[in-house]
Amino acid sequence: MYLDDIVVSAAAFEVGARSLPVSDEEKSPEEKVVIGVMGGPWTIGNAIISANLKAHGFEVIDAGSDIPPEKIAQAAADSNARIVASAIYLMQSQAEVAKLEQELWNRGVRHKIRTILSGPAGSRAMAEKYNIDAYVEDVNELIVKVKEFSEDLKAEMTSCDRVMTSIKHNEPDRVPFMPFAQTFTAKFAEIPFSEYVCKAEKMAEGQLKAYNAFGWDAFCFSSDVGIYAEACGATCEYPYDDVPRIIKPVLSQGNLYRDFKSLKMPDPLSPSRLAESIKAIRIVKKEVGDDVPLIGWLEAPFQGTALLGGGDPFLLFYVLDHPDEFKEILDWYADWAIDIANAMYEAGADIIGAGETAGYFMSPKFFKEYVLEPEKKLCRAIRKMGMYPLIHCCGYVPQCVPFVKETNPGGAIQFDYQVDLAWAKNILKDKVTIMGNLNYNKLMTATPKAVYEDCAEHIKIAAKGGGYWLAFGCEIPRDMPSETMRAILRATKTVGKYSN
Secondary structure, rough: OOOOHHHHHHHHHHHHOOOOOOOOOOOOHHHHEEEEEEEEOOOHHHHHHHHHHHHHOOOEEEEEOOHHHHHHHHHHHOOOEEEEEEEOHHHHHHHHHHHHHHHHHHHHHHHOOEEEEEEOOOOOOHHHHHOOEEOOOHHHHHHHHHHHHHHHHOOOOOOOHHHHHOOOOOOOOEEOOOOOOOOOHHHHOOHHHHOOOOOOOHHHHHHHHHHHOOOOOOEEEEOOOEEEHHHHHOOEEOOOOOOOEEEEOOOOOHHHHHHHOHHHOOOOOOEEEEEEEHHHHHHHHHHHHHOEEEEEEEEHHHHHHHHHOOOOOOOHHHHHHHHHHHHHHHHHHHHHHHHHHHHHHHHOOEEEEEHHHHHHHHHHHHHHHHHHHHHHHHHHHHHHHHEEEEEEEEEOOOHHHEEEEEHHOOOEEEEOOOOOOOHHHHHHOOOOOEEEEOHHHHHHOOHHHHHHHHHHHHHHHHHHOOOOOEEEEOOOOOOOOOHHHHHHHHHOOOEEEOHH
């Protein structure tokens, strides 16, 4: 066809489409499509695509032709559309494709939408390079892909439904992407960490900014290990924009039991950094409602008790010499952790993360003697409140991972990359959900393609049958590239999609 034929045909099609009995009612976000051409005046293509989409019942927001990517991204944000179909006319405009992706992330909408690339200068390789969800060659392919994306989006679960379906060992729409992020969240939100861990409003602000940018499937109100000991009377120092550290413990070496007997159980809501973290849960709950699960965080009994003594490894000698006294302290800490969990539940938490790395580092014999019963007591209480317990243990801990079937049946465990995922999935089966165990050291410098492939391998190993949340094995490092987070999310939406 020659240009005059195309123009006349497009005009005739547009006139014909206008005569169709298409409803003027506003469409749902899943039925809205933003279109636009970057780097070239390709108005004919826009007109043809717009007319075809409207004829198939979609609402079209035409951002224009020969426009910057910012205009397309803004149209997507303003219209609440969940599909963006962009095109490039000239090859030298390839950088605009990458810029559009960045602009969508900047506006906090990329994780909510599906993107399509087309145009004379577009290609499938270009779409893959810049993490575009699909490439189409012509209007017919575009219509098919838009319909497919629209149906997928309509069937998409809320994050809360997705996470709760998975923990019940059923298959949701896709594998959840779960955060365990403290320093990363604060840095991304440009909040000094010393402020993030001290002020509820700052913690909530950081959590909301990271969630809107990356679209992960939960909020995680973890802070630092000093926050709980500090609430009991320990002294912490606060380096500017760094992690607080305990400089004076509550229980002193040599006087552990005597110090404990004079210790009063703190009210989790009395003025402290702990109370601020609980307040942050309340703030975010008011903002997001029940669509996204909230993870409150505390220390499990063994690790929490160890931190009351400053985390000194030599406390083990006291434990072995005074087992009954130490078990009394563990039981006290379990009761206090239950009080904390209850306060977090009242604030809006759905899951309680409990750090117990120190306990899982121990031998199986030691674990059964000192860790098992207090952890079981805490997990049972959390379940009785109506929440799910999540045990966190990082490092090389395969010797104690099997115990979680007894301490936390029906709950979840997060373990590190040193634990073989296939082995753990086979051991835990449908008893305990696995959260993890991406290697943050490996992915810190990996390309987005390598990150995607690594996630795909984890999903292949552990996703079948539900009971799997994709995540890092421990805290997301503060300097983890944003591109890595985006590649993880893309993996959950493609290879992480369940067939049902």
